Amino acid sequence: MSFPGLFALILALSCMPAITATSCRDTSPYSTQSHYEHVLSNYLNIWNGDLSLINSTFSPNISVHADRFPSPTGVGSVPLSATTSADFEAFAQRARNGWDKYTFVPYKWVAGENKIAVRWMLDAIMGANFTLAPTTLKQGDPLTYNGTDFLVLDECTGLIDEAHIAQDLITLFHNLGLTAVTV
Numbered sequence: 001m002s003f004p005g006l007f008a009l010i011l012a013l014s015c016m017p018a019i020t021a022t023s024c025r026d027t028s029p030y031s032t033q034s035h036y037e038h039v040l041s042n043y044l045n046i047w048n049g050d051l052s053l054i055n056s057t058f059s060p061n062i063s064v065h066a067d068r069f070p071s072p073t074g075v076g077s078v079p080l081s082a083t084t085s086a087d088f089e090a091f092a093q094r095a096r097n098g099w100d101k102y103t104f105v106p107y108k109w110v111a112g113e114n115k116i117a118v119r120w121m122l123d124a125i126m127g128a129n130f131t132l133a134p135t136t137l138k139q140g141d142p143l144t145y146n147g148t149d150f151l152v153l154d155e156c157t158g159l160i161d162e163a164h165i166a167q168d169l170i171t172l173f174h175n176l177g178l179t180a181v182t183v
Contacts, residue, residue: 136177
């Protein structure tokens with residue numbers, strides 16, 4: 001390349017605007033109150049039985065952190081292992097199994113910066129085939145307890161990337177009629 005051609009190329013490149021990397025956060029349509037309400041509604045509807053919302057609510061590779069739960073055998077406890085949206089669906093199905101009624105009711109929530117925190121109450125009626133934990137309750141007996149879930153959204157997709165589930169398990173165990181829990 002001749003000197004005048006090289007000079008023209010350098011001049012043209014120096015006049016171009018600088019290219020800067022932008023994060024999804026800079027242009028994301030997902031950090032709005034209406035999106036947070038939509039995600040929270042989907043999340044609660046999944047827990048309330050609409051599992052068709054799993055793929056439009058969770059990232060394919062989700063990270064779920066939750067309390068250990070008593071083993072259905074009554075011996076020891078079981079850790080939660082959910083690293084995909086399919087795992088979360090199986091977790092929600094297992095949690096819903098054995099209830100005649102199983103409804104999560106939110107009573108406080110906040111959201112911002114791609115995060116949602118929700119304080120909920122489970123309003124449930126014991127079913128005939130309950131095996132999630134040992135219990136003295138019979139079919140038709142009511143059960144309630146509380147928890148708080150902290151959800152982290154992917155800033156590029158708006159889907160839930162992380163779910164941190166903290167349940168008031170002492171109240172749950174008490175309400176199940178348990179006097180001792182083995183770990």
